[in-house]
Amino acid sequence: MTTVEVYGSRVRQARVLRRMTSKAVMAELGWKGARQTRLEQAEVSSLDMEDFLRVTEVLRFPALFFTTPPASRVDAGDLLFRAPRATTAGEKEYLAQFAAVVGDFLDGLDSGWPLPPVKLPVVDASTSISSAAELVRERMGIDPDAPISYLTYEAERCGIPVVQRLRRSRSTGALSLDPVDDDAGLSEKHLGYSTRVGEYGDRPLVVVRASASWERMRWTVGHEIGHLVLHAGGGEVTEDQELEASRFASELIAPAKAIAAEVPKVPSLLNLVPLKLKWGISIGALIRHLAASELIEQQRYEMLRRQLYTRLNPDTGHTWGKTEPGWDAREPERPRLISRWVERCYGATTAAMLAPHQLMWPQDLLEDFLAGQRPSPNRGTPTAIPSSQSVSDGGTVIAIDRFRQRRRA
Ligand SMILES: [Zn+2]
Structure with missing residues (x-):
């Protein structure tokens, strides 16, 4: 009978990421007693192939995930x-x-x-x-x-x-x-x-x-x-x-x-806007910061704070505290490192383009990793690397195509 060696902490990770209780997993698998808990607590367990495939189905994670030793350990x-x-x-x-x-x-x-x-x-x-x-x-x-x-x-x-x-x-x-x-x-x-x-x-x-x-x-x-x-x-x-x-x-x-020299003599919500826009900090945070740094009096801080959270911004109908003056002056910042590296390592610009690499992550989790990343400004036409060009190295699939990346300006 074929058996598969499975890492207990991987089983636990997959279950937690799927927001399932042990009980729910066991019910789906038709397991009894403390079998799920034992599996999760053991460093490595042997599962027969049929059970193993059921576990991957119920938790919706690729088989490779369960057979790859975890490197990062993070507790609550x-x-x-x-x-x-x-x-x-x-x-x-x-x-x-x-x-x-x-x-x-x-x-x-x-x-x-x-x-x-x-x-x-x-x-x-x-x-x-x-x-x-x-x-x-x-x-x-x-x-x-x-x-x-x-x-x-x-x-x-x-x-x-x-x-x-x-x-x-x-x-x-x-x-x-x-x-x-x-x-x-x-x-x-x-x-x-x-x-x-x-x-x-x-x-x-x-x-x-x-x-x-x-x-x-x-x-x-x-x-x-x-x-x-x-x-x-x-x-x-x-x-x-x-x-x-x-x-x-x-x-x-x-x-x-x-910023000390730039603080107006008599600060008001409106005359602090240039400071806000120059440094990229909300007026709410700025007035707290000015008070904590003793650049404005506590009394003035209280007054400004009260105004911020009671006055309505006529453009939005919310208080200034929620949509401050300058609330639409910039786009929210977005990270880029992960998308940049996914492109460098796999030639992929979307989670879907990672599919041929048969990584150990389910597609929806890859989408979570890449969510909200901003695309590289100097991105050329992306080329997907076919899975035949990936090698399996000790259970981890790595792309070998990385040395063939096009040079980018
Ligand atoms: Zn915190």
Whole structure:
């Protein structure tokens, strides 16, 4: 009888990513007792071919996924985000396993074409937030007094891939980051999470929820970089650490020292707009930042904040807090590293074009990895590599065509 060696943690990952309970999986498989749990907890188990094929069918993952050892290990406790109270253990586990499989996918890309080296520093608790932000700017090669035109791009150049989660994910149909209270002002902090992935846990990863607000997308990336730099020790993120990451984001995007001279004598929502647009920071975040940096009085901050969240923007019918002046001045930033590397390694520009490579990922999960990525500006006509040009190397399919990439200007 033919048997197949299956990695328990892969079975668990597939089940969690499909948002299925062990009970539901067992019911589908007609298994009894604790068979599913035993399978998931064992490092490797032998399944006879018939059972194995049923497992791949029920979980809708390619066979190769279950027979490939996992490299990234991410637990819910490794996630750098302050989970809203309503977040269930199952959702946290989902976010952790999503990060883990993205990590393995990135490993595959890295072996095809080295990812940008990680230049992001890690600082200890004695470092001030402004010094930490200054250090990150230095590593990014950005002057201390220059606006950052495209923060997501700088993050990716610094070795931090960014994955965007759409409101409805392809692989699960549901989005697991919590609903956002748009007028709460502090809601930005729930829009993303970050962690470290890879065999040695040294590749930072940021996952952000897609948002129509350019101010929010950009600031969320800054906030997550803050966690990665300030809170690398991991563990449950505290409310104080949330505030630190938020202060970091504002300081990275608009260093207090650099903007001090540009703050109007009597700041108002309208005369702060040029500052907002120059530095690319929401007025909501900017006034908090100005107050925290003692560039405006607490009293003025309270007043501006009140105005922001009560006055209506006549163009949108929402409060200025939701759609601020300048809300439509830019397009939301989008990541590009993953799509760029998929193109480099596989000659593919869509998830569908990866199908001939017979990777270990289901199509809908590949679509999640590539969701919301922006296409390369200098993309030529893409050429798919036929599967005959892929080789199987120790269970992992890698493209051998990468050396034949056309040169691009
Ligand atoms: Zn946070």
